[in-house]
Amino acid sequence: MTLCPTIRSKRQPNCPSCNAGGYSVIAPQSDDLFGAPGLWGFMKCENLSCGLLWLDPAPFRDDLHLAYQQYLTHESPQLLSSGRKRLESYVERACLQRWLNYPFGLSAAHTLFGSVLAMITPAGIDGFMSSAMFLHHPIGNRRLLDVGCGDGTFMARMRSFGWIPEGVDFDPIALDQAKAKGLTVFEGGIATLKQMEAPFDAIVLSHVIEHLPNATEVIRQCEKLLAPGGCLALLTPNSESLGFRIFHENWRGLEPPRHLCIYNQRILTNMIIDAGLIPEFVTTSARGARYILGYSLALREMRKTGAHKLKINLWMRVLAITLQQLERIALQFSRAAGEEIFLVARKRAT
Numbered sequence: 001m002t003l004c005p006t007i008r009s010k011r012q013p014n015c016p017s018c019n020a021g022g023y024s025v026i027a028p029q030s031d032d033l034f035g036a037p038g039l040w041g042f043m044k045c046e047n048l049s050c051g052l053l054w055l056d057p058a059p060f061r062d063d064l065h066l067a068y069q070q071y072l073t074h075e076s077p078q079l080l081s082s083g084r085k086r087l088e089s090y091v092e093r094a095c096l097q098r099w100l101n102y103p104f105g106l107s108a109a110h111t112l113f114g115s116v117l118a119m120i121t122p123a124g125i126d127g128f129m130s131s132a133m134f135l136h137h138p139i140g141n142r143r144l145l146d147v148g149c150g151d152g153t154f155m156a157r158m159r160s161f162g163w164i165p166e167g168v169d170f171d172p173i174a175l176d177q178a179k180a181k182g183l184t185v186f187e188g189g190i191a192t193l194k195q196m197e198a199p200f201d202a203i204v205l206s207h208v209i210e211h212l213p214n215a216t217e218v219i220r221q222c223e224k225l226l227a228p229g230g231c232l233a234l235l236t237p238n239s240e241s242l243g244f245r246i247f248h249e250n251w252r253g254l255e256p257p258r259h260l261c262i263y264n265q266r267i268l269t270n271m272i273i274d275a276g277l278i279p280e281f282v283t284t285s286a287r288g289a290r291y292i293l294g295y296s297l298a299l300r301e302m303r304k305t306g307a308h309k310l311k312i313n314l315w316m317r318v319l320a321i322t323l324q325q326l327e328r329i330a331l332q333f334s335r336a337a338g339e340e341i342f343l344v345a346r347k348r349a350t
């Protein structure tokens, strides 16, 4: 593929959220993950009650798509052996039945045993709860909207759990894969969201808002699409995570220039309240730390050695799992330590 030589951009000296000034925390760097052109740094908001990280310079909106020329939202998931798949499915069902009321017909002993197994897996219980984005079992015909649905993997899972899912994404190749799964999906962004037929009982934004130049507008539109009492579930990288503190410019969660803003729990909670939603819980999780920290180790090594290809070797995998376990312990002392922020909010019932 021929890459566009430049992405047009402009300086962004003020915080896109609160308009306060900021200071540089990440010096301009190239996109060594997916080869987008340009040099991109991050600023941090000096307003202590905000603390947003934002990309500086910021790409022109009309050029944002150029950052995705080699970025795939439609990669096939890693295939697991059938034995491991069965075990993971068993533990997942135990967790979802025990904490989110999904009726999988497991006995009390099995849900307890499966939940104990979940605790000793590297990702912990969060890893299994996130497979349903912390959404409780739907009673009756409940509609779910997956914003940034990609190839529909999450939608298909939620359909098997009893939800009626619909999805929106800008990637036509990924959407073709979703359609092949028999899923209802629509191509586009905020304009498409404005045309969706309300109401939805749940809306999911999983690793989406950090990519958006209009995250506030999208969250407000989601609020409009929700039924009274409906649920918004959101997942995004955490700028205050242990991983960012350790790896800094090599932290996988930065991903310039596709990630435009990196949030923290405070600012995300404020955005949700400003959109008229009631936060139900906000927390951080180490469930994705093995992946994020493994890639951060590989990125640091690649930059140090001048290699051209990102390679995660065995010791990096072992170290990433070890760091993930340390992060799980750190979470007992600091709620902000996790690599990702999970937020669940509800629309007022009346």
Ligand SMILES: [Zn+2]
Pocket: 015, 016, 017, 018, 019, 020, 045, 046, 047, 050, 051, 052
């Ligand atoms: Zn700010």
